[in-house]
Amino acid sequence: xxxxxxxxxxYGIYQTVWTYLSIFVIISTxxxxxxxxTYGSLYQYSKGMIYRLIAFVFLLTIVPLTFYLIFxxxxxxxxxxxxxxxxxxxxxxxxxxxANVLSLTANKLLIVxxxxxxxxxxxxxxxxxxxxxxxxxxxxxxxxxxxIRNVIIFLSVKNxxxxxxxxxxxxxxxxxxxxxxxDTLQILTKWIDxxxxxxxxxxxxxxxxxxxxxxxxxxxxxxxxxxxxxxxxSAKADSTEATNIALFNTAAMFMSGxxxxxxxFCVLFxxxxxxxLFGSKYVESASLFAITALLIPMRICNYTVLLxxxxxxxxxxxxxxxxxxxxxxLMIFLYPISGLNGLALSxxxxxxxxxxFYLVKISSIxxxxxxxxxxxxxxxxxxxxxxxxxxxxxxxxxxxxGVISLSGGALVFAVFVLVFLKKSIDFKKLLPFRS
Numbered sequence: 001x002x003x004x005x006x007x008x009x010x011y012g013i014y015q016t017v018w019t020y021l022s023i024f025v026i027i028s029t030x031x032x033x034x035x036x037x038t039y040g041s042l043y044q045y046s047k048g049m050i051y052r053l054i055a056f057v058f059l060l061t062i063v064p065l066t067f068y069l070i071f072x073x074x075x076x077x078x079x080x081x082x083x084x085x086x087x088x089x090x091x092x093x094x095x096x097x098x099a100n101v102l103s104l105t106a107n108k109l110l111i112v113x114x115x116x117x118x119x120x121x122x123x124x125x126x127x128x129x130x131x132x133x134x135x136x137x138x139x140x141x142x143x144x145x146x147x148i149r150n151v152i153i154f155l156s157v158k159n160x161x162x163x164x165x166x167x168x169x170x171x172x173x174x175x176x177x178x179x180x181x182x183d184t185l186q187i188l189t190k191w192i193d194x195x196x197x198x199x200x201x202x203x204x205x206x207x208x209x210x211x212x213x214x215x216x217x218x219x220x221x222x223x224x225x226x227x228x229x230x231x232x233x234s235a236k237a238d239s240t241e242a243t244n245i246a247l248f249n250t251a252a253m254f255m256s257g258x259x260x261x262x263x264x265f266c267v268l269f270x271x272x273x274x275x276x277l278f279g280s281k282y283v284e285s286a287s288l289f290a291i292t293a294l295l296i297p298m299r300i301c302n303y304t305v306l307l308x309x310x311x312x313x314x315x316x317x318x319x320x321x322x323x324x325x326x327x328x329x330l331m332i333f334l335y336p337i338s339g340l341n342g343l344a345l346s347x348x349x350x351x352x353x354x355x356x357f358y359l360v361k362i363s364s365i366x367x368x369x370x371x372x373x374x375x376x377x378x379x380x381x382x383x384x385x386x387x388x389x390x391x392x393x394x395x396x397x398x399x400x401x402g403v404i405s406l407s408g409g410a411l412v413f414a415v416f417v418l419v420f421l422k423k424s425i426d427f428k429k430l431l432p433f434r435s
Contacts, residue, residue: 178313212288257420
């Protein structure tokens with residue numbers, strides 16, 4: 001809606017807010033959510049120690065981020081920066097609370113909080129269009145919605161705190177440092193193209209690039225679920241390396257049933273998707289969207305979770321350094337040749353190299369073969385079938401309008417997902433009131 005009703009300049013500034021938030025919220029939490037999911041909820045420690053730990057992390061991270069915004073950003077006013085920092089703190093606190101709730105497997109609570117957040121956020125955006133948009137008013141509304149979500153979680157779990165002391169019970173403190181450095185490098189690498197462009201491009205041009213390289217939310221949700229399932233299952237007394245690997249294998253196959261069709265749909269119908277979602281102003285984003293979609297097949301796994309279970313934060317950090325170095329090197333060579341498309345392609349290539357490195361290390365640490373980690377033959381067959389069918393459908397619909405062509409592609413995507421999910425899930429067992 002905002003891409004259609006705001007000017008390209010206003011929309012570019014609006015997306016700059018979400019770009020900064022997506023990057024800074026990972027830096028500001030400094031690995032705490034990942035640590036919690038690996039080693040257990042912070043609710044097992046005393047309130048005072050938890051608050052001091054979070055305050056220390058925020059002091060360590062938010063102060064330099066604020067310094068960066070004040071002295072290097074040319075888009076925001078000082079008042080806008082102040083509002084943004086408030087939003088950043090609120091969203092950071094929620095990420096920490098969310099990780100705690102996930103570690104307790106209280107998933108229904110997150111459904112309530114996130115559905116409430118989504119509805120209120122949507123309503124706030126509608127109201128902005130009705131009363132008149134400004135970036136400061138937008139930030140104030142989002143801050144209010146974010147605080148409400150935090151309050152819902154806090155009031156629901158406040159009885160979980162105990163009297164134990166935090167510092168005397170942290171056994172893997174070094175892992176928190178590894179996770180923090182790794183997550184910072186990981187997010188900087190993932191968003192390095194946007195970090196550079198938000199500084200050098202006018203807001204209107206940045207809006208075109210942002211829409212073309214926007215990551216589909218479904219993927220992040222799936223990877224978070226992937227990590228949560230593995231970490232919570234591994235904490236069980238009867239968990240073994242073999243069961244963790246088997247779960248990794250099964251989860252990858254399950255995710256491929258959604259992400260392989262999504263990949264083919266996004267790459268082959270990129271023009272239609274961008275036009276329908278964002279309008280004719282952003283048709284230049286289509287090629288960027290297709291390039292970024294090349295990452296989707298690789299997202300069937302969370303490649304660091306098995307390393308986390310072995311407390312190999314050092315390996316995770318090395319992978320992030322490789323990713324960062326390769327991405328920067330490729331950008332230097334590809335940007336002069338292909339422009340913005342070259343930047344997007346650099347991120348894709350670097351991410352695949354990082355994933356390959358992690359798989360090799362996982363195979364070595366767990367003393368297993370890659371074919372046992374991942375069902376390579378089944379994945380290859382599924383990928384070829386999906387891509388082949390989509391190519392036929394795309395060719396058959398090429399003479400029709402964009403809406404008809406996109407509808408046909410979406411229908412094929414839905415059919416593939418339903419077929420693959422039916423193979424992975426016994427839906428009868430999920431029916432309510434079934435004994």
